[in-house]
Amino acid sequence: MSRIGVFVCHCGLNIAKTVRVSELAEFAATLPDVVVAKDYKFMCSTPGQEMIVNDIKQHKLDRIIVTACSPLMHEQTFRKVLTASGLNQYLLTIVNIREQVSWVTHDIEEGTAKAKALLNGAVYRARLLAPLTSRVIDVNPNVMVVGGGIAGIQAALELANTGKKVYLIEKNSTIGGHMAQFDKTFPTLDCSACILTPKMDSVLQHKNITMMTSCEVSEVKGFVGNFDITIRQKARYVDHSKCNACLSCTEKCPGKGTSEWDESLVKRKAIYIPFPQAVPQKPIIDKESCTFFKKGKCRLCEKACEQKAIDFEQQDTFVQVKVGAVILATGFDLMDTKPLVQYGYGKYPGVYNALEVERLFNSAGPTGGKVTLRDGSEPKSIAILHCIGSRDKNNHEHCSRVCCMYSLKFSHLFKEKTSADVYHFYIDMRAAGKGYEEFYNRIIEEDVKFIRGKGARVTQSADEPGRLVVEAEDTITGKFIKLPVDMVVLSSAIVPRADARDIARLFNLSTDKQGFFMERHPKLAPLSTMSEGIFIAGACQSPKDIPDTVAQAYGAAAEALTIVVKDKMELEATTAMVNPASCCGCQNCVRVCPYGAPSYNAEKRVSEINEALCKGCGLCASVCPSSAIIARHFTNDQVLAEMEGLMEF
């Protein structure tokens, strides 16, 4: 015999509008073992919680059913109420009559009937619930940050400053990310390098940060508090422990590769550092462009190196790292606009994408900061085409958020560095951010021309060879226009990294429709993911500007800290367990588990479940042919009782 208390929440009118709540409470009172049933306007409020506490004492309740919103919202709230009253927290049942009932109907009859059915099932199940004990595990105090752009740098510095050890993983040979490619940042137009390079140096100097460049995560094992991550250190062919960064090797190198850093606008050496302020200042050899790797002789760099740091035999190595939490700050890619043939990118030399233009402006860039076309001449007229690939049902539905602002920045810099006429082709101008509208107004004053209409096509001018013609509809005048220009800039979409899905798989994350990492909750948990202990920051979650990215990095660092600041953590007790006596060793559980919790003990010929990895989803229990797996809190008896209760209606 259990003593059940049922507490029906109105949720203001959210529930009460389509469920007769007092009737539901009266109905609950008639159900077996229900000792007390009440309804109240906001059960989650302090008076609501106190009501439950008092009733537990007064009526000696041992099972609590709260019919309210989704357990995702307030399960923890009410569990705490039970714990405070001396009851085991797993004796709580939440019946979701908001998301699953009142919000999906307008019919109060239907709503009330469904709420009764769900409650009836819950009462049947609650009678069979058993108290469960949470397990406590040790927490590794270190954190890994994946991605060495501004988000990763900021998060790593914050964590390191709290005294935590941080591993910063970067796949390129330098940290800095996209921000290091920019010359100026909107809306303040402060110099990107001036605000970023000191931070890059702080990372290098910080005693708590282990910076790992030319590295990629290859395997993730473990769980929140105890991740066991394998890092692939890609062969650099330069022993960085010997290299003293004199860079005499790069002077002698005859090899020519395409500079990834300068967006393929120029060539670089085969042994190189991407840009003069790179961190670390130590070169790597690009196997593809190295004369020795291609032809078998050369080795000029080796002769130039006094430190004997060149090592052509170097192989990829694997490093094991143990951490308690992970922050993913893997950034974004710029959409490849070559497939959008109407804009002629890759076909006409006068068409540039946004990152190429960033490099043209940069004083450390391929032109030393001068804006010149590929033939060396200065453009006299420039068109900036907004929303290329973004806000476009045929490509990417999302708004890339920063293009309006960087396009405005471009026009300012074009005006500053050339005497060209600058035209914007835009759908509408999005300047939502601190100082953004003001920046927009400032640019309007600078004799920049705004044409409201999306650039439809870029063609070659028939009359003037080498010039381009932008075609668009000016939606203000309603006229179709053809504008001859020398240079076209495509403000192309910001898209997830090409390998974002692989990274998501490694860390067990979901991705959204566009392929960006999915947050746990768009408003209330934007930096957490559905994988405990994995956090996201910056443009890997969605396109965002530097201020938002940095803010997220601080937030993610704080989130990671909430885990690693503790020595121990409690694990959810609703996990699955194997009864070894009935396990037949089929390993269905091992194959079906998305979290890798079950493993096969070949010696004992039975499966075993690592409770720390188990999320309690119950897949293993449902595929177990011998019913050897018991999903705690959702045992066969409990689930069948609930179904029986549901089906009485």
Place this chain on the structure above:
Amino acid sequence: MVISFKQIEEKLKTEAKRLLGESQVSIVLAYGKGYDENHPMPYVARNPSDVDNIVFNEYCNYNLARYLVRYPAGTKIAVAVKAADSRAVIQLIQEEKVKREDLVLLGIPVYGMKNPKTHEIIDGKTTGGLYNPVLYDILLGDEVHGQAIQSPYDVLAAYESMDKEARFAFWKKEFDKCIRCYACRKACPMCYCDPCFIDQTKPKWGDKSPQSHGNLMYHLTRFHHLAGRCIDCGECSRACPVDIPLYLFHKKVAKACEEMFGQAAGMSIEDKPALVNFRVDDSDKFLE
């Protein structure tokens, strides 16, 4: 092409004798004499002298893979397998019930097997329609070629043309005949659960008396437990004393699985059982 059953029988005997004689295996699963020609029986040869009792004729339908799971793990077994039987072995290997290295597969390429009740040739209507074993170590005869390739799913056309109500009425009528002898379960190479869900008492999943609702529960659950695992040997239907066309439902589910996961049961030991394998790129067509 004429299949000589006598020749296959001779080769089966020779190989069985050799394998037992050289102690490569401790048992040979094959066919032996029954109460008449039309009813041979599964036979286990343990000594070279037992081999003379082995027979093979067009009525040797039984899927001998059924018996593999009866022996303790690690027992070295030689087993005679026809096309569908070899798929059952593969599926059992996928499900970790037997190990490839413990088995010697004596493959039998054959067509023209007959149903002992009707004496009709067994074809793609009630089976997967294959003639050659998918996996074998020793082939007892030449591979069968030149026979028309039958789609195992052609027979579903009439069934699929029925609407939901008609299908339910059809199965209800068929299942009402069921006497709960569990011959289907006994004949099936993939029905190895111990205890079977229907024999469990806590919770009691279904009624065991031969009545309509319990029959429905038993058969529909068994069908779903075989989803993605049925290798279409048709033995359940042939074993059924009241002729319930169980193969129809199994084929229907197999077809759906093949379409969704791009994999038919028991075709490769590299595969993982489709329904208990978590893959990020699994089809979620059914959600749309």
